[in-house]
Amino acid sequence: MKPVLPLLFALLLSPITMTVAHAAQLLAGVAKVDITDRAAGPVNDTSYVKALVLKDGSTTVVLVTVDAVAIGGIGRIGNDYLGKVRAELQRELGIPPASVLVNASHCHSVVRRDTDALTVQAVKEAAKNLVPVRAGAGRGREDRIMENRRLKLKDGSELDLRRAYATPRDEDVASVGPVDAEIGLLRLDRADGRPFALVYNFACHPIHGVPAGGNTADFPGFASKVIEENFGEGVMAFFVQGCAGDINPSLYKATQHPHDAEAYGNLLGLSALRAARGIQTGEASPLRVVREAVSLPRAADYQKRIAAIDSEQARLLKSFRGTSLNFKAFLPLFLQHKLSPDFPAYHNYGYLAEKAQGRDALTKLDAENRTNLEAYLQNIQAMERLTHLQANLALLKRHHAEAVAAGNAALESEMSGLRVGEFMMVTFPGELTVELGLAVKKRAPGKFTFVAGYSNGYIFYLPTEAQRKNTGYAQEDCDCLVAPEWRKIFDERADAVLKKLNTP
Secondary structure (H helix, E strand, C coil), rough: CCCCHHHHHHHHEEEEHHHHHHCCCCCEEEEEEEEEECCCCCCCCEEEEEEEEEEECCEEEEEEEEEECCCCCCCCCCCCCCHHEEEEEEEHCCHHHEEEEEEEEECCCCCCCCCHHHHHHHHHHHHHHHHHEEEEEEEEEEECCEEEEEECCCCCCCEEECCCCCCCCCHHEEEEEECCCCEEEEEEEEECCCEEEEEEEEECCCCCCCCCCCCCHHHHHHHHHHHHHHHCCCCCCEEEEECCCCECCCCCCCCCCCCCHHHHHHHHHHHHHHHHHCCEEECCCCCCEEEEEEEECCCCCCCHHHHHHHHHHHHHHHHEEEEEEEEHHHHHHHHHHHHCCCCCCCCCHHHHHHCCCCCCHHHHHHHHHHHHHHHHHHHHHHHHHHHHHHHHHHHHHHHHHHHHHHHHEEEEEEEEEEECCEEEECCCCCCCHHHHHHHHHCCCCCCCEEEEECCCCCCCEEHHHHHCCCCCCCCCHHEECCCHCCCCCHHHHHHHHHHHHCCC
16 A cells, blocks of 8 residues: 555646646736827727737737738738737747737728837737636627628629729629628636626628728727727727638628718627627636648749730720710610610600601611610620729739749748637638638537638738639739649648647
């Protein structure tokens, strides 16, 4: 019996025992700093950089959310932002670069040029005010504020909805793409049960704007305000943009009412709040962060696609037909023929009178006008298609020039994974289209797994392989740096990151 006691003491003091017990308390700190450039023009509402610092024993993770269009690439935040922020946090706080995750909401606000310094300030403030917290994961639902902007046409191609060009004809549209109505949630409570912070992940472009114009954080800003004002005193809400590459605000092209992101933000905020109230928090074990370098094949078919659009434009230019109509003559004539297709030129009795007298002048006039109307309508449709092609041709030419200048077939990026208890999230730098995120979540082993784009850099749109080969030339297909086969690499790495997060 004597060897038993030493064995028990050895087991109690062993590293394995300490890992299982997970004695370290999860600590969290939050802070936000105003990054609105108030000298750039009128301001409707404030844009922020927010920092959430999580610490569990020797592990520290920083989640930063920025009310900006992107982390480098486009907009005010430079390509050196992430490196500068990570280096400064490592120097001042000892936080490893791999432990710093930054997500842009993709709102089109104009932020200050010193946002990197303001980000470091926010993280330092959050790190100074750590408190014990409990964590819980969950999901909500909001399906009223977004729509897929890709339209599948009857000829097999796809077009997208943008304010830069016209919507295709109703009779040409066969279906629309999917949306992701899920709100991914991470709730953090203080030790006494009071709500402390809410991280919510959702997929939709914040490009609606506000009726009065002005700088705005768009619907994510309004949604966070709803949460912070109604969830509890001192609560901070963190919006994490999802796979919104092809997701517009609903009724994005409507012309009958002002575009108002506040109404959409209110709906999202209330839906997130409703779901968050039902989450039970507990011990948040484990806290993990994973970062993987990812090398993607750069597109090599720019010239081929540019040539195809040039050919299509030439064909459309040749299709224009002369008519006797201008717009002033076209519009009333078009309405006459729509209002009364059988008797557009005059009342019914006029046609009957002519027929009784053996004449058909009105009938011949109608035939001539129909020919001119059809030609004019075809010209308009060709013009609309040319506008669409012109906008996306410019994107292809720009990225082709960049690829030539880069002289590198590979596009270097990174993928990160975050786990807080049951909450897991994979992040990537590009504008992932919604099908990609839905597929990752469907394969994911964890119950509460979510996907975020626009994180730790910006590599433009990332469409599926089928979207990338689309002959309709949507923006996601053309404002794109990667070759079609990039998807396989992304899926493999996402699965590998999730496996690491799930490893006991």
